Amino acid sequence: xxxxxxxxxxKKAECRRCGTCCRKGGPAxxxxxxxxxxxxxxxxxxxxTFRPGELVRDDTLGRIVPLxxxxxxxxxxxxxxxxxxxxxxxxxxxLCFIHGRQPIECRAFYCEAPEALLALSGKxxxxxxxxxxxxxxPAWWDELMDAHSERxxxxxxxxxxxxxxxxxxxRRAFLEIVEYDRAFRDxxxxxxxxxxxxxxxxxxxxxxxxxxMYGLDARVRTDGGISLVQTSRNVREEAKENxx
Ligand code: SF4
Numbered sequence: 001x002x003x004x005x006x007x008x009x010x011k012k013a014e015c016r017r018c019g020t021c022c023r024k025g026g027p028a029x030x031x032x033x034x035x036x037x038x039x040x041x042x043x044x045x046x047x048x049t050f051r052p053g054e055l056v057r058d059d060t061l062g063r064i065v066p067l068x069x070x071x072x073x074x075x076x077x078x079x080x081x082x083x084x085x086x087x088x089x090x091x092x093x094x095l096c097f098i099h100g101r102q103p104i105e106c107r108a109f110y111c112e113a114p115e116a117l118l119a120l121s122g123k124x125x126x127x128x129x130x131x132x133x134x135x136x137x138p139a140w141w142d143e144l145m146d147a148h149s150e151r152x153x154x155x156x157x158x159x160x161x162x163x164x165x166x167x168x169x170x171r172r173a174f175l176e177i178v179e180y181d182r183a184f185r186d187x188x189x190x191x192x193x194x195x196x197x198x199x200x201x202x203x204x205x206x207x208x209x210x211x212x213m214y215g216l217d218a219r220v221r222t223d224g225g226i227s228l229v230q231t232s233r234n235v236r237e238e239a240k241e242n243x244x
Contacts, residue, residue, distance in 0.1 A: 026074025053154030
C-alpha cells in the first residue's frame with residue numbers, strides 16, 4: 001500500500017496546503033495506520049465510526065452513498081456543528097497538528113490527482129474492533145458495540161423511514177430505535193464505561209444527529225421525549241437518485 005502513496009511524489013510537491021481536503025472530513029484508517037493508534041498518536045476521542053448502511057457523501061465519487069461496511073475516521077473537533085466535517089488535527093493556519101504521522105490516506109491524497117486515494121478505498125480498512133484492540137481499550141467494548149448495533153441498525157431505520165409519515169407503527173418503531181440509542185449512550189457515560197467524547201468511536205454518531213439523512217430532524221422535547229420533524233432536504237432520496 002505504501003507504494004500507492006509514494007507513486008506520485010512530484011504531484012504531492014505541488015500541494016498548495018489550502019486545507020480544503022482536511023475540511024471535507026478526516027481520513028478513514030487502514031491497517032498501516034495501526035501504529036498511530038498503538039503509539040498513542042490517535043486516541044478513541046479522535047475517532048468517529050461510520051456504521052454499515054449509513055449514508056455518507058463520497059467526495060471522490062461526488063455523491064451520497066450507503067456505506068457497505070464499517071469505517072473508522074478521524075473525527076471533527078468534539079462538539080463541532082453537525083455540518084462541520086473539518087479534521088480535528090487541522091490548525092487555524094492550515095497545518096496538520098500530527099504532521100509527519102498522518103494516516104496513509106492523507107499522504108496519498110492530492111486533490112488534483114485523486115487516483116492514489118481512490119486506489120486505497122475499501123482496502124485493508126480498520127474496523128472498530130481492530131481499533132479497539134490497538135487502543136488497548138477493554139475487550140467488553142466489543143460487546144457494547146454488538147448490543148448497540150443489533151438494536152440500532154441503519155438497515156432497520158432505512159426500512160422504516162419511508163413509511164413513518166403514514167404508518168404509526170413504523171413511526172413508533174423508528175422513534176424507539178432513536179430513543180434506545182440515546183439511552184444507551186447516557187448509560188455508558190453514567191456507568192463510566194467510556195467518556196462522552198469516546199462515544200462517536202464506540203457507537204458511531206448519535207442517531208439524533210444522523211437521522212437527518214432520512215429527511216428527518218429529531219428534536220428533544222422539553223418533557224425529554226423525541227419528536228421527528230420532516231425537513232425539506234431528503235438525503236435518502238438524493239442517494240436513491242444517485243444509485244439509479
Ligand atoms: S490528519 Fe492532518 S493531513 Fe490528514 S486530514 Fe487531518 S489535518 Fe489534514
